[in-house]
Amino acid sequence: MSDSAVTEGAHHIGLTVPDLAAARAFFVDTLGFSQVGEKPDYPAVFVSDGTTMITLWQATNPQKAVAFDRKNVIGLHHLALKVPGSDALDALHDKLKDADGVEIEFAPENLGAGPIRHMMCTIPGGIRTEFIAPA
Secondary structure, eight states: OOSSOSOOSOSEEEEEESOHHHHHHIIIIITOOEEEEEETTTTEEEEEOSSOEEEEEEOSOTTTSOOOOTTTSSSOSOEEEEOSSHHHHHHHHHHHTTSTTOEEEEEEEESTTSSOEEEEEEETTTEEEEEEEOO
16 A cells, blocks of 8 residues: 555446446346445446445437447446455356356456466446456
């Protein structure tokens, strides 16, 4: 931890999604997050894994929304979430292979030459998401 940093980590991450119900279902039903709030008139849903809160906002007009493009749009390149370990990463990969709206970019593999493992996929709505298992 830096003595000069003025921040203390992420409070929440906000994602605009084309289908709020599908995104909520992915985080709650597939990943086991809890829904901790919502604003139906916004519309938005707030989910948390107990450490990280994610705000999911419904795109106003999903048919006209610009799809995620990690190489040509300034901003989010991907969302990275930590899992407890390598076994949990493998089990999640097996679960995500059959999950609606999920496309696996690559299966669990070593991150570089180190002992950390990771996998990459897109979740419902096309947001690129990485899952990382610490060594």
